[in-house]
């Protein structure tokens with residue numbers, strides 16, 4: 014049976030004098046797949062131990078009896094890693110609450126350290142076939158830490174909170190490290206498409222990576238992204254509803270609340286849950302309510318993160334508001350708000366869901382919100398109204414809820430009246446649709462789909478370029494039998510990886526070493542064939558005995574001379590003025606882009622623009638060019654972050670043919686990475702050995718994955734020439 018290692022901040026146990034299993038959402042989700050997988054847990058046991066013998070005993074019991082491997086943390090570590098970095102810095106940022114974000118570099122140090130502890134613990138038992146499932150914002154660095162040490166592991170990550178827009182996420186001082194941490198995973202999951210979109214956009218902008226809609230290429234791997242809305246543990250609620258203890262509890266509550274209308278909210282006491290604004294809406298509602306003696310607002314607010322100052326302030330604020338509103342609206346017969354600052358047991362929770370006329374769930378923002386789904390799960394064929402914030406992830410699924418904007422207090426007050434007076438028939442029909450969904454797409458379904466995709470996407474082979482394996486031996490064979498060889502080598506993207514500023518792309522040590530090898534080899538004539546300007550090529554390659562071909566074959570400098578000549582005698586450039594005008598308009602409206610004019614070409618570069626906006630504008634530019642350029646002797650290329658218009662009378666293919674005319678080459682190797690190199694690859698000639706570097710459609714015969722691989726292949730092939 015395949016093993017799952019679920020890695021989350023807290024272990025699903027409570028360690029006191031004895032150990033008890035707790036029943037969180039994650040436990041029930043994974044219980045649902047227990048028949049298919051052997052489930053194991055890594056996490057903090059929730060207690061710090063001074064006595065190391067006691068820690069050892071607890072560890073032994075946790076492992077043997079509960080499949081739990083504990084990560085022990087000191088009080089100081091908990092304070093900096095959990096309260097500090099995770100909940101003081103990340104939690105508010107992920108929830109768009111920048112006003113609560115705090116940062117201390119020492120927290121970051123501890124966060125990194127504790128993430129290493131978690132990764133270490135996983136490493137103790139992880140085997141190649143196991144599925145490692147890391148949870149939530151506390152452990153964002155763990156996927157990368159694991160990947161670095163064990164590239165073969167199958168790693169998934171699920172974020173239980175929202176992922177905010179790039180404009181918000183970019184404010185974090187360690188934004189790039191956090192993103193790179195997640196990119197160690199094979200699959201990164203989110204509750205909604207919106208969160209996934211924001212993550213992708215942050216990765217593209219902050220790490221400058223290429224991304225398709227649902228995957229990102231990172232360090233020669235595919236990192237998949239997916240949407241997996243977590244479901245409630247509906248089965249457990251439905252089962253509880255059929256017990257005697259539930260019936261008894263329900264009767265007790267019915268007596269307590271007599272015939273009052275009950276409006277329920279359940280949550281951790283957290284500033285994201287919108288409690289203060291909800292209370293203000295209730296105040297407003299009660300101001301105009303003719304039946305206020307007959308309504309009771311039950312607030313179950315579980316204590317949460319009480320060590321953090323903002324949470325202490327929130328508690329004071331909420332208790333103050335409750336006191337004020339109750340004072341204002343209480344009568345001798347009724348106190349409208351029952352505020353319970355502690356948790357209730359599971360049976361009580363089910364009974365409350367069951368008797369509540371309205372569930373008022375109005376977070377300012379919430380990754381999903383399971384309470385909304387649980388309320389629905391307790392309402393099979395029963396009346397009840399779900400009032401739900403449009404800012405909860407669940408709002409995207411629970412279409413029949415009464416949606417509210419939690420920032421609009423008047424609207425919430427009005428909708429409260431509407432909910433309380435909703436006809437029975439409408440209540441039942443709204444609830445039915447939601448019930449079916451909540452039961453079908455439950456916690457087990459969530460775990461099953463995530464793990465299914467993780468199995469599918471992992472065991473991650475590096476991205477393969479076709480025929481890579483054979484290209485070296487093929488090139489070596491051809492070289493071995495050749496007396497004279499020509500190498501036509503493009504520069505950017507072929508020898509040199511792209512960089513933001515084309516001027517900064519000077520040859521690296523590896524390139525220089527290859528060039529020296531080529532220079533020494535008397536059987537090889539080297540041609541550097543590039544879109545770059547002549548001056549640029551002279552500067553970088555002028556000292557070698559190479560023939561240089563610039564501007565896609567318009568100008569060349571014969572080996573052994575320092576004079577640049579024209580390859581094309583004369584050609585039409587009358588089109589350039591018009592093209593430059595259009596390009597300038599695009600440069601003006603696309604920040605970060607610029608226009609480069611060459612003798613035979615005009616280029617619009619958008620490498621430094623916003624990646625999505627740049628791509629959109631490039632597509633628009635190409636479509637307007639295609640209308641404008643009919644009957645002009647030009648070609649339009651959409652290259653890597655460039656749009657280039659070149660004269661058709663000049664291209665690399667024409668240059669290659671002219672320069673090899675009359676020469677007795679046995680092999681002509683040509684290598685390139687983009688559209689402009691295809692003019693060489695389209696030439697039909699048995700002597701040509703055509704190599705495409707990187708991905709994309711091509712007429713070349715061989716492919717290598719990257720400039721580094723090309724350099725290493727050519728260098729090895731040249732060494733083999735005697």
Ligand code: GDG
Nearest residue numbers: 173243279280315356357358359362379380381382383384
């Ligand atoms: C995070 C994300 C996302 C609450 N009070 C009692 C009680 N609960 C249980 C509920 C529910 C759970 O706690 C709360 O889950 P939520 O989803 O509403 O919210 P968070 O705690 O903020 O959870 C959230 C979730 O992760 C899962 O991905 O949905 O957006 O913030 O299950 O029933 N249970 C009992 N007594 C209580 O008093 N027994």
